[in-house]
Amino acid sequence: MKIGRALGRVVGIVVLAAIIFGGYAFMTASHTGDERTAQTQGTGTPPDLAVKEVLARGEYLARAADCAACHTVPGGADFAGGVAFKLPFGTLYSPNITADKATGIGDWSDEDFVRAMHAGVDKEGHLLYPAFPYTSYTALSRDDILAIKAYLFSLPVVQSPARANDLSFPYNQRWALSLWNVMFLKKERFQPEHGKSEAWNRGAYLATALGHCSECHTPRNAAFAMKDGEALAGEELQGWRAYNITSDKTHGIGGWSDQELADYLSKGHVAGRGTASGPMGEVVEHSLQYLTPSDISALVTYLRDVKPQPIGAPVSSGQPGNTVAASGTEAGLGEELFVGACASCHLDNGQGRQTDYAALMGTRAVSDPHATNLTQIILHGSQLNVGHQPVSMPSFGQAYSDAEIAALSNYIVKHFGGQQGALSAADVAARR
Amino acid sequence: MTSFVRPAHDDADLPNPSRRELLKRGGLVVAFMWLGGATRVLGLDNSTRIGENHPLFAPNAFVRVGNDGSVQLVMPNVEMGQGVYTAQAMLLAEELDVGLDQITVEHAPPNRKLYLNPLLGDQATGGSTTVRYCWTALRDAGAAARYMLVNAAAQRWKVDPSQCTVARGVVTHAPTGRTLPYGELADAAAKVTPPEKAPLKDPKDFQLIGKPMRRVDSSGKVDGSLIFGLDVRVPGMKIATVRACPTFGGRLASVDDSHARSIPGVLRVLKIDNAVAVVGEHYWAAKQGLDALVIQWDRGANAHLSTEQFFADMAHASEHGKPIVAKEVGHPDGAKGKTISSTYELPLLAHATMEPINALVHVRPDACDVWVGSQVVARCADIAAKVTGLPPESITIHNQYLGGGFGRRLFEESVGQAVAFGKQVDYPIKVVWTREEDIAQDCYRPAYYDRISATLDDNGKPVAWTHRTTGASVLASFAPPAMGKNGLDPDLVECAADLPYAIPNLRSEWVRHDFPEGMRVGWWRGVGPTHNVMVVESFVDELAHAAGKDPVAYRREILGEDPRVRGVLDLATEKAGWGKETLPPRHGRGIALAAPFGSYLCVIVDVEVSPQGVVSLKRAVAAVDCGIVVNPNTVEAQIQGGLVFGWSAALYSGITLKQGAVEQRNFNDYRVMRLNETPPIEVHIVPSKEKPGGIGEPGTVMAMAALTNAIFAATGVRLRKLPIDTSLLVKDKGALNEVLSATAPVDGAPANARNLS
Amino acid sequence: MIVLTINGQDRQIDAPDEMPLLWVLRDIVGLTGTKFGCGIAQCGACTVHLDGQPVRSCVLPVASAVGKKITTIEGIGATDIGKRVQQAWLGIEVVQCGYCQSGQIMSATALLAEKPSPTDADIDTAMSGNLCRCGTYVRIRAAIKQAATGQATLPQTIA
Numbered sequence A: 001m002k003i004g005r006a007l008g009r010v011v012g013i014v015v016l017a018a019i020i021f022g023g024y025a026f027m028t029a030s031h032t033g034d035e036r037t038a039q040t041q042g043t044g045t046p047p048d049l050a051v052k053e054v055l056a057r058g059e060y061l062a063r064a065a066d067c068a069a070c071h072t073v074p075g076g077a078d079f080a081g082g083v084a085f086k087l088p089f090g091t092l093y094s095p096n097i098t099a100d101k102a103t104g105i106g107d108w109s110d111e112d113f114v115r116a117m118h119a120g121v122d123k124e125g126h127l128l129y130p131a132f133p134y135t136s137y138t139a140l141s142r143d144d145i146l147a148i149k150a151y152l153f154s155l156p157v158v159q160s161p162a163r164a165n166d167l168s169f170p171y172n173q174r175w176a177l178s179l180w181n182v183m184f185l186k187k188e189r190f191q192p193e194h195g196k197s198e199a200w201n202r203g204a205y206l207a208t209a210l211g212h213c214s215e216c217h218t219p220r221n222a223a224f225a226m227k228d229g230e231a232l233a234g235e236e237l238q239g240w241r242a243y244n245i246t247s248d249k250t251h252g253i254g255g256w257s258d259q260e261l262a263d264y265l266s267k268g269h270v271a272g273r274g275t276a277s278g279p280m281g282e283v284v285e286h287s288l289q290y291l292t293p294s295d296i297s298a299l300v301t302y303l304r305d306v307k308p309q310p311i312g313a314p315v316s317s318g319q320p321g322n323t324v325a326a327s328g329t330e331a332g333l334g335e336e337l338f339v340g341a342c343a344s345c346h347l348d349n350g351q352g353r354q355t356d357y358a359a360l361m362g363t364r365a366v367s368d369p370h371a372t373n374l375t376q377i378i379l380h381g382s383q384l385n386v387g388h389q390p391v392s393m394p395s396f397g398q399a400y401s402d403a404e405i406a407a408l409s410n411y412i413v414k415h416f417g418g419q420q421g422a423l424s425a426a427d428v429a430a431r432r
Numbered sequence B: 001m002t003s004f005v006r007p008a009h010d011d012a013d014l015p016n017p018s019r020r021e022l023l024k025r026g027g028l029v030v031a032f033m034w035l036g037g038a039t040r041v042l043g044l045d046n047s048t049r050i051g052e053n054h055p056l057f058a059p060n061a062f063v064r065v066g067n068d069g070s071v072q073l074v075m076p077n078v079e080m081g082q083g084v085y086t087a088q089a090m091l092l093a094e095e096l097d098v099g100l101d102q103i104t105v106e107h108a109p110p111n112r113k114l115y116l117n118p119l120l121g122d123q124a125t126g127g128s129t130t131v132r133y134c135w136t137a138l139r140d141a142g143a144a145a146r147y148m149l150v151n152a153a154a155q156r157w158k159v160d161p162s163q164c165t166v167a168r169g170v171v172t173h174a175p176t177g178r179t180l181p182y183g184e185l186a187d188a189a190a191k192v193t194p195p196e197k198a199p200l201k202d203p204k205d206f207q208l209i210g211k212p213m214r215r216v217d218s219s220g221k222v223d224g225s226l227i228f229g230l231d232v233r234v235p236g237m238k239i240a241t242v243r244a245c246p247t248f249g250g251r252l253a254s255v256d257d258s259h260a261r262s263i264p265g266v267l268r269v270l271k272i273d274n275a276v277a278v279v280g281e282h283y284w285a286a287k288q289g290l291d292a293l294v295i296q297w298d299r300g301a302n303a304h305l306s307t308e309q310f311f312a313d314m315a316h317a318s319e320h321g322k323p324i325v326a327k328e329v330g331h332p333d334g335a336k337g338k339t340i341s342s343t344y345e346l347p348l349l350a351h352a353t354m355e356p357i358n359a360l361v362h363v364r365p366d367a368c369d370v371w372v373g374s375q376v377v378a379r380c381a382d383i384a385a386k387v388t389g390l391p392p393e394s395i396t397i398h399n400q401y402l403g404g405g406f407g408r409r410l411f412e413e414s415v416g417q418a419v420a421f422g423k424q425v426d427y428p429i430k431v432v433w434t435r436e437e438d439i440a441q442d443c444y445r446p447a448y449y450d451r452i453s454a455t456l457d458d459n460g461k462p463v464a465w466t467h468r469t470t471g472a473s474v475l476a477s478f479a480p481p482a483m484g485k486n487g488l489d490p491d492l493v494e495c496a497a498d499l500p501y502a503i504p505n506l507r508s509e510w511v512r513h514d515f516p517e518g519m520r521v522g523w524w525r526g527v528g529p530t531h532n533v534m535v536v537e538s539f540v541d542e543l544a545h546a547a548g549k550d551p552v553a554y555r556r557e558i559l560g561e562d563p564r565v566r567g568v569l570d571l572a573t574e575k576a577g578w579g580k581e582t583l584p585p586r587h588g589r590g591i592a593l594a595a596p597f598g599s600y601l602c603v604i605v606d607v608e609v610s611p612q613g614v615v616s617l618k619r620a621v622a623a624v625d626c627g628i629v630v631n632p633n634t635v636e637a638q639i640q641g642g643l644v645f646g647w648s649a650a651l652y653s654g655i656t657l658k659q660g661a662v663e664q665r666n667f668n669d670y671r672v673m674r675l676n677e678t679p680p681i682e683v684h685i686v687p688s689k690e691k692p693g694g695i696g697e698p699g700t701v702m703a704m705a706a707l708t709n710a711i712f713a714a715t716g717v718r719l720r721k722l723p724i725d726t727s728l729l730v731k732d733k734g735a736l737n738e739v740l741s742a743t744a745p746v747d748g749a750p751a752n753a754r755n756l757s
Numbered sequence C: 001m002i003v004l005t006i007n008g009q010d011r012q013i014d015a016p017d018e019m020p021l022l023w024v025l026r027d028i029v030g031l032t033g034t035k036f037g038c039g040i041a042q043c044g045a046c047t048v049h050l051d052g053q054p055v056r057s058c059v060l061p062v063a064s065a066v067g068k069k070i071t072t073i074e075g076i077g078a079t080d081i082g083k084r085v086q087q088a089w090l091g092i093e094v095v096q097c098g099y100c101q102s103g104q105i106m107s108a109t110a111l112l113a114e115k116p117s118p119t120d121a122d123i124d125t126a127m128s129g130n131l132c133r134c135g136t137y138v139r140i141r142a143a144i145k146q147a148a149t150g151q152a153t154l155p156q157t158i159a
């Protein structure tokens, strides 16, 4: 995560502002904002679930908030924590959020839990690192938070002691975060916007509070706070590019149809647009695929209306190359590798006959001259499990050299994205 | 009964195998001879007449002639691509005087009495031994059958058998022109007294041997009709797939199979000590069931094993362990001159046969049937008996064609596993390993750590040479009694103790360093020679470089006496045009020369290395002297295939361990060579009248050193560790920053993309 | 129940939609000429034709083969090109263990159907998705040329 860089800056800011803001920050750290705000329109679960009991609602909300992504190790016990977040200056581990009293949050009161979500402070009053997206969760309604808690507390408890974070000084000084919070954390609950439709407001709540899309998709400033004016205009993190998902036609998703957007969110794939991989694949797998059609369409409504931002690489505008190897010419290294190891699934023409998810032609990942996500997928593979249908691509990082992967990426970008690939072996080495 | 295998006591009292014997037979073969007793090919005792009441004429364990004229040859060795069915059939058919197109072949059942391979001391196929042991024996068997058939005809015509000739299974009485086909003689021939020893043909009269014959097993392999082990289907059969504990020696702790059981088509979840299997109506159900299991492993003692630790341990053992001396001549220590020393590291290797491991088993209370393609059918029967507790006679092994062996199917542990699962159900189950399981649960070619050093005189010639190998022994677990008296594994030092070069002071030794408990070592297309030739021939190249001499000229200077070594060196260098032209920059030509498995080979490889370090092979030339050639077509195919197998390993393959488990999973990360990466390969055969040498493994033996020597010639980088780390071959930092073109390189453009050959 | 057209014959098959065609062929229909090598589209052993296009049946959900013409190694000899390729394979003595060869022949046949006189580069493109652990590549290349030209390109040892 970029938190690494951010925390570095955080510390810088600390030095400057400690004296001025220190006392104030320290005193307000545990404040959660106005807790009397009523459950407003747009919050809660969709109408079809509203009648259900609290556990069912809690489960839905926990999914929409994608708790599992950070608190469940693949193959491990649900919500037992231990997911590692590798940062340049150490590693953070997510905590156990099952109701185990000794190692989980079993003895947290409702207030404790609400405070964690709204203010980023744990039961003991320790400040939590913003890898935990409390800057978004702070907008959640109290009822929703308590429904999530009820759900978590209904699950089997797991004994799993928190792994100590492994951060070097001064990044292990949590108190410094209070200053950052003062500056960048707005402890405000979600308020529906008047004049916008019900669907829009619901979508806004899903996107900004529960789904915390901005945490990945909104560019960050020097202090690692989201740039307000550039919401959802795209950012890079953990080596992956979270694309511009504003309504800009060239740089964002303005050119996608409603159906395409809905398909992408709920199935993780749209022909000619892209397949969710990496962190986005996880979001689809753990969270989005479980949203009701009404919520998906609310999200679409909201995303349609996000202010266009002409930022980042344009979505495929080039002409995909001649995909049939020219006879008689000598093939380049990238093509050789593609036909050997890739074409079986993706087909020479990039149509991906074997599974729809393998279609490459024109997708965003192959239209990026920097091939950021493409290289990640080649290096590390990709898994997606939607509707209990696993699709996966194996990793090729171990068996192929940097030069080979660079040539392969460039070939793919050229042939299926119509862009001039610009990768060198050194670029690939840096992304390993 | 003559055989070139001499009685055991000839060698048993020698402290070390003599150089000549080693060169002639290969260490593995010598090792098995030390077992003693294995001096006859038992099935070739012509008095062993099976099926006395059989409608067929069955004069010995190998030949069957039916009343309808059909000729069936029973193959003592298994076919796994190496062409032994054809070679063995040729030996039999040659003396029997039938055409290869007139015969059918079938696998021998497990029967050590009849089908023992004396060079391996078991009913086994491996070690490039088949033609070497069958050369006389199978011809004897064919000749004996012919003798009886001809005598039957002579008796019927009341003529002297010496007046009869045979061609294509028809006996002709030359003076009268009368003819009788074998089919009509089958019954009568069965009554003829078998000969003590039937005369063999003069080699100049050979009709088949030495001719490039077509394989007998091809047609079923081009139309999909041939049945491999994985293809066998029996009524009522279900399919199972397995996951064993990923850490070696670990155990199954618990399985939650609730999800798996709800998958349509999943029938049962079976457990054994260290593995779990899901049985389904078809593989897909079983595989989905397997993926849905939540398994807890007790990861055992190797839970923290890593490749780094593995090599660190070997390096330590190399320094501090107690070496077993395989050979010492003169005074290798303290010689005067310039000393060159190097360390080589070779990785664990998996086999990755194209056909994943499988076995179909049907266990009943009183009997057990196993359908499997195995290199060791008799051992499969043993393990089935052991696991079921049934007497050996209740076990039936139906051996099948092998979709690749390479030594993997010299191990029968997977058959034991399948039987252990099969015991738990009352229907036949076909246990099919996933490719991932096949790679993660292999019997690996051991990793090796070698320290080698030489002292050069003023002319650059080596006056002293010491070579210490450290690593595990395959033989020690495969056939413990075959280990030398001093604990030496003779296979491990083949091509290291006896070099084709004359070096006055030499010591070759081995520090035994076993795999951790629970990990299985395996044969792998030439274990000792493949490893040793890589080290020795790379090091000879290093010496040539240190002496400032051309690698071929240098080898000529230090060559020993054996003319066959010089023969292959001359032929290969001439065909490759060694020294005839200057190669373009970053192109290089490399050589390897050795005498593995009783054959002599010289291989020359041309490569190009891109500025970013990508290696492409341009051309390869091999010269082979494998004694009398039974089928040159097979020799060429085996050398070509063997080279590709060896290059694959050198370029890409290597098993690494992390947290006690194998990291590689499938062909995406256990990469092997593809067609577009394969150069043209010329194979030139030296005509010879010597006894046949092996050809299944030698290609692989030669591949690695020839390649890395060529890379040295192209880049100046000496690779002492496999698989090749291409980052070492990068021209300069700038090359890495060059954008790798997405399109075909145009003429004159920098070679930043690899050209195809 | 779905209906598959395999080698010109219609077959009723009871299999889940997402079951890969490979296992339908091998374990349900009983056509074992199509091989399993990797299960992840890396080796080509499972290659069959779908309306003449070579596909990896190990990752092809059977549902996507419905309504298309499936050709396997057992049926390829019925086509002109398939027959020629098989003949060339025998002529050049390509096979060793033979396990990969069904897939090789299916890929080669599809290549020649599309490009009757393939260049070396065409052969690379069409064939490098098919692994052969026995290393028969040199002869595969020669056999494809022989099938294309009709001229015998024997292995150098078969004079």
Ligand code: FES
Binding pocket: A344, C035, C036, C037, C038, C039, C040, C041, C042, C043, C044, C045, C046, C047, C056, C057, C058, C059
């Ligand atoms: S089994 Fe389908 S490509 Fe390997």
Ligand code: FES
Binding pocket: B081, B354, B403, B404, C095, C096, C097, C098, C099, C100, C101, C131, C132, C133, C134, C135, C136
């Ligand atoms: S012939 Fe054995 S894998 Fe190709």
